[in-house]
Amino acid sequence: MVTHPAADSVSPEEFKAAFRNHPAGVAVITADAGEGPVALTATSVFSVSVEPPLLVFSISDLSSSTPTIRRADTVVVHLLGAAQLDIAKLGATSGIDRFADGSIWDRLPTGEPYFPAAHAWIRGRVVNKMEAGGSTVVAVQALQTKAPPAGDPSADAAEAEPLVYHNRTWHRLGEHSKIQ
């Protein structure tokens, strides 16, 4: 990583101010590298390729879940709807046992912990990593997905309204937010 001379740089405050108005979809990433399950809420997940099916996300070195996710061969990336705000908050709250409530998580046949209530999820293999300051950008190739079938009327229902995080506030998208 090149660090640019300080003369031509941006303070953390200036950088945060520029991103303050940049919203993002909300995901929870789970993994277990053999030492117990971890879960982490991330607003840094995007699809980069459909063939092969690849996504990336970033994880901060400061998160307690990061060492496990860095070691894991496979992860589950849950893409959350507004109805799963509780899962988003769970993965974003520090200092708690995020798996204390056994009724909201399970394990896939392949072993990964996951939240069955998520609107959609993708199980995938970590195929590449890039260091970026105090974070790691992780590339994941999808091995398995769960999503509502295309054209399913329930995909338009309230429970499928996507969850968005913006400037420390949760939002939901729907007919009310569309630009006509």
Place this chain on the structure above:
Amino acid sequence: MVTHPAADSVSPEEFKAAFRNHPAGVAVITADAGEGPVALTATSVFSVSVEPPLLVFSISDLSSSTPTIRRADTVVVHLLGAAQLDIAKLGATSGIDRFADGSIWDRLPTGEPYFPAAHAWIRGRVVNKMEAGGSTVVAVQALQTKAPPAGDPSADAAEAEPLVYHNRTWHRLGEHSKIQ
């Protein structure tokens, strides 16, 4: 990049279905590697580190702007509000001259093309790249930002409402979309 055996893989359609409900903020990336300006609308921009100030985005090999952005030393990443939907559409429309209207773009003193109307923008240096299927994930260190000052009442005004892209539809966030 490892390609996983087909027996344990996901079709492009399945992958797209999983991501269909994952919304994203909207950015336009501009650059000029010496052969004229390019602009590209991206829904794959996120902040990965504030110290040093780093962001990443991905660009598809299929975009006409990608060769220039891959060659450029510096880029400008515009984070768009709903009031700049016209710029988002401009950077997302194929086969047009995105710089035909000289009244909506200019050059920074450092030479990069940019859209002054953007709610916020970040000029930065490309510091790392990662191949990911048919795309390139680019890491950028911020050198300069423009954003409304924190606490500025205009940051809450209608023109600052963020723009979100979801399932081929544009949305805007505001009081109407907040989850109470």
